[in-house]
Amino acid sequence: MRKQFVSAMEPWTVDEQLLYNPRERFIDYVLPGIIGLILQLITVTLMASTLAREREAGTLYQLIVTSLQRGEIVIGKIVPYFAISVVLILLIVLLAGWHFHVQFHEPAMLAVICVLFLLCSLGLGLVISAVSRTQTQAIQFSVFFLLPVFVLSGAFAPLEQLPAGIRYISEIFPLTHFCRAFRLVNLYHAPIQYYGPSLAALCAGILVTFLGAAFLLRRIEQ
Template structure:
């Protein structure tokens, strides 16, 4: 009975401590709740409304009917229109769209005569009677998106072109750019850079200020002339070096082990990675000014890590998420970094083509540093 009383005493103490530690109690409730909502509502592998660009060289009633038939599937939505194939390819490289639908000028002739030639890739050998009447150029780096576009080849085009049942069936030709072999690892490795940096950069820095407080160093800092912003910058510089080392390890092994291509320049990769590291570190510093212990700092890191994994486009395509989940994803640095690093590594996208995402990362980093410095000043006061 004495042992039981001691156990109950410790139990009451722990319950009382949990009641006082509202942040930890909140995490206990919020983490499973967020996971349930994310997996239940935000994750959808049945893609709809994939952004695409239309290149209609025919400009005929038949081509317009063909476009309407494609849009009726709701697999793609033509958000851009141009007559320049090169411009369409630049839009894909900059991640403005995921695919381009090219309708040739001689659309009707291709449908009623011999198999067409002159596309970027030869006709598929899956159906020897297939007659390509138009072409899809697809960002093949994301195999889920590529698979959704490829499914459009099975559309019933014979009825549109009034083809008899005993004649060859018109079809679409699909060319996969950046990942013609459709290897999933090509898309995973650059995305893994974002997830690992999110986890390590936020985790390292979120405990930085808290550790100083727990060790009693905060009182010593008060007596020094160092400014809060100077302290923040000094804290993050070592972790910046660590971040670049991690990037080198991931991409280097990705190239050696999995033969993941590196299409862009190292200078572009450096700029993109630097901005994301700064954004992640600044978020970690903000967390460190809120958390009261290193345990709380780690709990809050997990709170941001889960949405970054599930909503950033690392595991599931951004286009497959509901609008509400996309709006949440838009405020996560990892979402913008996924687009940027995959653009540089896989599609040779330049900084100008990715400028919108880069400006977001830069603004996030600056805002995070300012908020962390102000909160640290308040804590000292």
């Protein structure tokens, strides 16, 4: 009886094990937001000013009346910025791994997520460019879109901190789905059924923006 009493009075120890982000580093959490914000700032802003600049100079109408299809014009405008953005992603990943010692889980899936987000951002820039009559107007539209993205996309803070109504608005931003999918893969090692809806949302964004850009180019022709 005395031995049982003495053993009960001994201090208990708690063995803690962190399942997600075991190194407890903030850079591992915000890295998707950094990548996404840099890509969107460059792709949306530069892509938006491309067609608007040619439209303002009058060269866009010369391009439209050629034998090129609308899809070919869109692809031709996207390819250079896509290549530049891929190089930027590689540089950011190399810097994060070398200087900040960030570990990447399932790099193939992370690459797919980055490509989908990149295409969605380029398509969004094309839509903004197609509806803008001048280069200045295109940049203003880009800034008007990007400002709420910084706060409402969950790039640097969890979306759960936002009011419920605001969280629904954040679902329209591609950066929200990019950050969610990237973290589920890289931090939580989640299976695809958890981040599959985010991939589907990015694919839907690509389809909508590219079709919208082609439709708006057809309206410019008319």
